Amino acid sequence: MTDYRKLWSDLGMDLEKHDRLTSALPLIYEEVYLQQPDRPQAMEYFDLVVAEIHSLRIAELVEHRRRGGKVCGAFCVFVPVEIIRAAGAVAVGLCGGSQFWVPDGERVLPRNLCPLIKASVGARLSGTCPYFQSCDLLIGETTCDGKKKAWEVLGEYAPVYVMDLPQMKRPQDLAAWRGEIELFLARIEELTGYRVTPERLAEEIRLQNRLRQALERLYQTRKADPVPISGKDALLVTQVSFYDDPRRFIDKTEVLAAEAEARIASGQGVFPSGAPRILVTGTPMAIPNWKLHHIIETAGAAVVCEETCTGTRFFEHQVDETGRTLEEQLQALAERYLKINCSCFTPNPGRLEDIFRLVEAYRVDGVIYYNLQFCHGYAVEYYAVEKALKARGIPVMKVETDYSEEDTGQLRTRVEAFLEMLR
């Protein structure tokens, strides 16, 4: 039995504060997750991951580092984890999704900044996130102004490397992004002391493609009516994919997808057939942010797809596996990652096309646009999304919120009224 308190203490964590954070989670998880009826059996693994979120996986990271390995933390789906792993390091996602960390973030950041940034910085400052504490290098990117400047603050507490993501998608932007990926590769090689070989990179490209395909397979099952898995459960799986050991994650997700497929074959669902089907689009939902999904699903509708960074934006598009040289592989990586349609790009017509395609494929009745407060890119882009959806007669509603619970009553009213409108 591992002594986790010693392990956390060795990571320089604030144990008392950490106790307060972890004591709240089981209660929330019980209410939001465990009380759902008819959950797939295979969700057991993901329940375990959450129950042991700061222990089992952390012990693996500690062991990896004890043997001289490195850990890199990232905050965005644009960071090519294939390169991190090909150089022998472990990649973990660090986005903060809890209100618990926001006050600590606000010690050094403006209050009118997106909660994801405040929580992420607060998690590091408060010493209560063992993932942060386990990282040898934090990988930032330039997807928004808030993050760009927050890296400078975070840099006072931990080594940070920033990738410069272009904000347009012209040929010269692709070339620039490919250059960034080369620089990134050099930085990671320097960190780990290992050369990235084409063989190792090919292996990691295949592995990450398999991971994306596993998620894709699971999402496919959500196209069925009745839907075999709740939106909350599917969201959790995607959230876990950022932390977990990739091979184990693929295995467990394949098992879950197979179970969901079997449910479809026997007509078994977690919502009655004909329940309203919702697409959530917008900003990411980092663990343990399940607020909107919980409100929607306890109001009787099913979330059937997320067009977010913790959804399709993360796993759609594969990296071309035919590259044999590093040159070809880096080009393939640059091309795949630049296909992600984030609102930081101007213009961003691809996102509208994605939304229309997903509305059709997942047989969506209504779209809920999820906007973390003060995320300006997505807030402004709502104008175009709303106009386009309404022109096609697809109901859409925007919800702007943060991690706190104080607006739950208002959100519930809006969501229920939106569902009344669809029924």
Place this chain on the structure above:
Amino acid sequence: MTVLGIDIGSRTIATAILNEKGELLAGQVSDSGPRPLERAREMAGNLSSFRRVVATGYGRHGARADFATDLITEIKAHALGARHLFPSCRTVLDIGGQDSKVIRLDEQGRVVDFIMNDRCAAGTGKFLEVMAQGLGLPLEEMVAAASAGDGEITLNSMCTVFAESEVVSLLAAGQPVGAVARAVLNSICDRTQNLLLRLGIEPPVVFTGGVAAIPGLPAYFTRRMGLPDLLVPARPQLVGALGAALYGIKVNKATG
């Protein structure tokens, strides 16, 4: 048997009792107080005398868990209530104690779109109450002072707390009460107009909620916005409760 509609809002609770023909037998409005659910139960009275009790408003889930038979959102309730009182209604503007909303209806009266203010109290009844306090006037006198006043002072703060200090500073700087009252009403009026324009105004527009009950205020809005007349029910605070009760009658009919 009769049906009770009960609208449990943040500031007030309203009830409406209808007979099977949909005629209003009784309507009541009271402050929510510190324990709205208890207050609601008191106001509901003898529950066994109703065939159905439909709750709406912020406290609807609490009421459903406690004594109500059904619940609907205040969006649907206001749509049903406004349409009942004004059968040609296509837009509902509702300004309550803690939120404001605009609801668009199609020709059949179905809700096709709606918009609500964000989480803060700007542009709601609470905003007016706090400003009236700053001005040291009851609500209707504030409206009268604004209608008689002139000048084009603008309140810069949307936030209720900051706007109150702004009102106090303006008065301290010697601005006439009428001019400051105008600034207050113009602020909420412009915010409301923005909400209306974002959804698109399809007349006739019915104005409901506690703010519509302030004498002179609907007329002030109409003048300032340059709108066709806002239709104001005799008891605008009852519209949500009325809509809830109407829903109960509908369910009764459907279930036989």
